[in-house]
Amino acid sequence: MQITNTGKIRSATLANPRISAEFFNRPTLRVARELLGTILVRRINRYKLSGRIVETEAYIGVDDPASHAFGKMTRRNKLMFGPPGHAYIYFIYGNHYCLNFVTESEGYPAAVLIRAFEPLTGIKRMAKNRGESLPGNLTNGPGKLCQALRIDKKLNGTSLDSDQLYLVESDQEKIEVGNSPRIGVSRGKNSKWRFFVKNNPYVSAFRGASR
DNA sequence: TATTGGATCGCC
């Protein structure tokens, strides 16, 4: 713990530790599960937006037919082949961005999609970014989350060591985790690679598909 | 160069 010369405790020393790139250099299913409950922080200038991750999905290897990395490396997916602990962001359906974190060792293409988080700080600003007032409808879906946090292609490839986007450990008690097939995929429906915090109201809305 | 379909969302 550091004390400044005015006797104040530095707030940085009180903050929970950051999650390092090593956390992501592990099997993707484990990373996807263990990301639940951690805190995602987005800093825009001096503003801090943060929330607790409550829903993720894993995309693993060139044999996963639902993954962008299915088959081979392309211009879009090449970050998935890169080093772990970086953001992979893509644009989809002509309207939305999706945020992923690259996992596993360099050369093996895998990532975890962040589908939803529970807003903690900067909620008013997230609401403004979304043009939406209902707190439960700000970040309960991958496209909504990116809109609320102003995440777009400019952050593609950002390291989680950066100050714009990073993760910190949470001190919350244990959570109950559920899993299911991934949402919105046309192939790879048999793999139950979606993970979510049970009974958390900020998990994405059910859409006929799975839960 | 043209075509096709998508890790979504909001509204009908």
Add this chain to the structure above:
DNA sequence: GCGATCCAATAG
């Protein structure tokens, strides 16, 4: 349940 909207990948 459906259309918006545009980019990336693939086929030609």
